[in-house]
Amino acid sequence: MKYVNxxxxxxxxxxxxxxxxxxxxxxxxxNIITGNNKDKVDRRNGVGxxxxxxxxxxxxxGSTLRDLKKEHIVNNITxxxxxxxLKFHVNIDGVKSQYKLIRKLSPTKCYLYKDSEDITRDSIQxxxxxxxxxxxxxxxxxxxxxxxxxxxxxxxxxxxxLDKRKFIEGIFxxxxxxxxxxxxxxxxxxxxxxxxxECTKYEEISNSLGVHTEQKQNYIDDRARSLAKLEARRxxxxxxxxxxxKQAAEYTDVSVSKIHDxxxxxxxxxxxxxxxxxxxxxxxxxYNTLIDxxxxxxxxxxxxxxxxxxxxxxxxxxHRHYIDEHKEKLDKLIxxxxxxxxxxxxxxxxxxxxxxxxxxKRDRQSSALNEARIQKQDIxxxxxxxxQLKSINxxxxxxxxxxxxxxxxxxxxxxxxxxxxxxxQNDINDIKKTMSxxxxxxxxxxxxxxxxxIVKKILQLFNAKLSHYLKKMDSNCICIFNEYFxxxxxxxxxxxxxxxxxxxxxxxxxxxxxxxxxxxIRRLQGDVxxxxxxxxxxxxxxxxxxxxxLVIDILKERIEQHNECVMVISHRKESVKLATGExxxxxxxxxxxxxxxxxxxxxx
Numbered sequence: 001m002k003y004v005n006x007x008x009x010x011x012x013x014x015x016x017x018x019x020x021x022x023x024x025x026x027x028x029x030x031n032i033i034t035g036n037n038k039d040k041v042d043r044r045n046g047v048g049x050x051x052x053x054x055x056x057x058x059x060x061x062g063s064t065l066r067d068l069k070k071e072h073i074v075n076n077i078t079x080x081x082x083x084x085x086l087k088f089h090v091n092i093d094g095v096k097s098q099y100k101l102i103r104k105l106s107p108t109k110c111y112l113y114k115d116s117e118d119i120t121r122d123s124i125q126x127x128x129x130x131x132x133x134x135x136x137x138x139x140x141x142x143x144x145x146x147x148x149x150x151x152x153x154x155x156x157x158x159x160x161x162l163d164k165r166k167f168i169e170g171i172f173x174x175x176x177x178x179x180x181x182x183x184x185x186x187x188x189x190x191x192x193x194x195x196x197x198e199c200t201k202y203e204e205i206s207n208s209l210g211v212h213t214e215q216k217q218n219y220i221d222d223r224a225r226s227l228a229k230l231e232a233r234r235x236x237x238x239x240x241x242x243x244x245x246k247q248a249a250e251y252t253d254v255s256v257s258k259i260h261d262x263x264x265x266x267x268x269x270x271x272x273x274x275x276x277x278x279x280x281x282x283x284x285x286x287y288n289t290l291i292d293x294x295x296x297x298x299x300x301x302x303x304x305x306x307x308x309x310x311x312x313x314x315x316x317x318x319h320r321h322y323i324d325e326h327k328e329k330l331d332k333l334i335x336x337x338x339x340x341x342x343x344x345x346x347x348x349x350x351x352x353x354x355x356x357x358x359x360x361k362r363d364r365q366s367s368a369l370n371e372a373r374i375q376k377q378d379i380x381x382x383x384x385x386x387x388q389l390k391s392i393n394x395x396x397x398x399x400x401x402x403x404x405x406x407x408x409x410x411x412x413x414x415x416x417x418x419x420x421x422x423x424x425q426n427d428i429n430d431i432k433k434t435m436s437x438x439x440x441x442x443x444x445x446x447x448x449x450x451x452x453x454i455v456k457k458i459l460q461l462f463n464a465k466l467s468h469y470l471k472k473m474d475s476n477c478i479c480i481f482n483e484y485f486x487x488x489x490x491x492x493x494x495x496x497x498x499x500x501x502x503x504x505x506x507x508x509x510x511x512x513x514x515x516x517x518x519x520x521i522r523r524l525q526g527d528v529x530x531x532x533x534x535x536x537x538x539x540x541x542x543x544x545x546x547x548x549x550l551v552i553d554i555l556k557e558r559i560e561q562h563n564e565c566v567m568v569i570s571h572r573k574e575s576v577k578l579a580t581g582e583x584x585x586x587x588x589x590x591x592x593x594x595x596x597x598x599x600x601x602x603x604x
Contacts, residue, residue: 003091004135005531006565010085011055013075015064016048018592024052026532026565029581030555033569034602038589044571047586048593053147053534053569059086059103061139062110062128065147070105077591080106090134101131136528140167145518147534148511155511156518157487157499165447168485172521174454177445184445188438195431202424209417216410223403230403234396237389244382244389251379254372259365266362273358277351284344291337298330452483458521459483465520469513473550477502479510505543512551516558523562533558534567539575552578576602 006026011017035047054064064073074082082105089098100113110124112131121127132138137146144156144167156167169178301323443449463480470478476492489510491497499507523529539548555566559580567584568575576583576598585598 001093002136002528003531004528005089005091006056007087007089009052009056009059009087010083011051012084013078013080013082014055014058014084015051015073015075016588016591016593017051017055018075018078018594019081020592020594022048022052022586022593022595024584024595025582026567027581028531028563028565029559030552030579031565031567031581031584032575032579033567033584033586034571034573034576035586035588035593036599038587039591044573047571047588049569049571049586050536051593052567052584053536055084056086056534057139057142057147059084059101060128060131060135060137060142062103062124063139065143070108074106075592082106099134145515145522146530146532148515148536148538155507156514157507157510161486164485168455169451172454172458174451177451181442181445184438184441188435188442191431191434191438195428195435198424198428198431202421202428205417205421205424209414209421212410212414212417216414219410227400227403230396230400234393234400237393237396241386241389241393244386248379248382248386251375254368254375256369256372256376259369259372263362263365263369266358266365270355270358270362273351273355277348277355280344280348280351284341284348287337287341287344291334291341294330294334294337298327298334301327301330447484455483455485461524462517462521465517466513469516469554470509472554473509473513473547475509475513476506477510479513505547508543509547512554516554519558529562531563532565532567534569536569537571538568539570539578540572556580573602 008023008025010021010023012021013019033049033052035044035049037043037045037047040046050065054066057063057065058073074080084103086101086103087099088101089096091097098115100111100116102111102113103109108124110127111118111120112127113119119130121130135142140163154163156164159167166178168174445451459481466479466481477489477497479487479489481487487499489497489499491501499510502510519533538551543551555568558564559566565581568578583598583602585596585602586593587596588594
């Protein structure tokens with residue numbers, strides 16, 4: 001259990017307080033803060049009473065209840081050296097520590113001392129956060145459980161639902177769950193972003209793996225097609241080789257030289273035959289010429305007449321006899337020459353026939369020679385083609401062997417992609433597990449989770465406390481909260497109604513009942529207990545005399561039970577008679593507030 005006891009406060013150049021410090025001790029009892037405004041005759045407002053509440057709040061949180069700008073907090077006359085010094089001690093399980101808190105403006109400073117040791121943090125903000133943590137309070141809780149101001153704080157029941165929840169979390173010390181929820185949500189959002197990143201990465205790797213796998217399959221398909229084409233080409237080539245080899249085997253080897261010899265022999269005979277023909281022609285021509293000559297001679301001597309055609313002499317019988325004998329001789333000679341001519345004609349025909357035979361033989365041998373040459377060229381071409389096809393098949397075999405060597409580079413890429421994909425999937429699974437855990441944690445620390453469970457546990461006690469204080473203040477309603485702190489107010493006629501259906505005094509009763517109930521709950525929770533509470537204008541607004549009496553009874557009861565220092569700010573003169581502790585009398589003159597002894601006239 002932590003007990004926070006405010007010891008004293010010193011106020012200087014703060015709001016209406018000037019160079020002369022206003023010092024107040026927080027003693028147990030009902031203390032009344034009142035005063036007189038000499039700048040306005042017969043007026044008790046504007047003295048600076050609420051300045052005390054603002055100064056306490058300012059010392060702890062660095063701002064005022066009225067949410068003034070810092071330049072308006074400093075006394076407008078001195079305009080510098082604003083300083084509030086708050087002394088308090090904290091008792092935790094019997095261990096007591098003394099603290100002194102000094103907060104300044106113009107210049108802005110904040111100091112915190114523990115047992116005379118300076119424990120000020122590295123910045124004013126960090127020091128303020130440390131103080132709030134030390135006191136286990138928030139500004140909202142402090143305003144509604146420690147200092148209740150009529151004009152500057154919105155009562156709990158008048159707050160919006162979200163503000164109510166935040167306030168309750170502070171009262172029940174449940175803000176740790178809200179902080180945890182915010183942290184978990186932040187972690188969850190971070191994990192969601194990580195999941196998005198990993199899912200995007202997974203998709204990219206998966207797409208890349210698909211591309212590489214498709215490339216590999218295309219490569220395999222292309223290789224298979226190429227192998228099939230090469231095998232088909234090799235098969236065709238082998239068939240052609242077999243056909244060519246069969247063709248080559250079918251060719252008969254012909255001796256070209258023998259044919260050459262035959263041709264040479266034939267060509268050697270042809271000139272002789274041609275020469276013989278020429279001689280025969282010559283002889284035949286000679287015989288024919290002689291025949292023509294003798295025929296011409298015979299014709300000359302055979303011409304009829306009495307005169308010699310040569311000498312023109314008369315032909316007698318002796319001459320005729322001689323002519324007839326000579327004609328007979330010519331006929332015989334012509335016959336003999338004809339026989340010779342015919343003989344040579346036969347010889348010529350035979351020689352020409354022989355020449356033709358020789359030329360035919362020569363032509364046939366030439367044709368055979370050409371065919372042999374063509375055959376040899378064909379065989380040579382076939383052998384060259386076989387050699388070429390075998391060379392092509394060797395290249396095809398090398399290509400098939402090369403294609404048979406599998407390219408492992410793409411396999412390595414695919415294997416690496418698969419490993420990365422597995423790692424990413426494992427990361428995604430881990431992230432999803434983390435998200436599942438965070439989902440559970442979110443529910444646990446959410447409004448429907450542990451908060452609702454805790455509230456349910458203390459709700460009966462709280463509602464009992466609230467009912468207790470409403471009854472003590474003679475309220476004409478009852479108020480019950482559910483686990484979500486949604487209130488249900490039942491009026492004296494048993495009808496549900498709204499907080500704003502009640503009058504100001506009735507609402508004040510509800511506000512005070514909530515205040516006291518919250519203070520008790522904080523104390524009963526073993527969290528923190530303050531020895532101090534302040535009520536601004538508690539007796540001055542809404543409450544009638546009976547209401548004031550009932551509230552005073554409650555305050556006195558709390559003072560007796562918890563040894564509290566209760567301070568009530570009031571501008572009613574008769575309020576001082578209610579004090580069981582000190583009367584802090586403030587006086588304002590020339591715009592400056594100072595603390596003075598309580599005038600005797602105030603005590604009568």
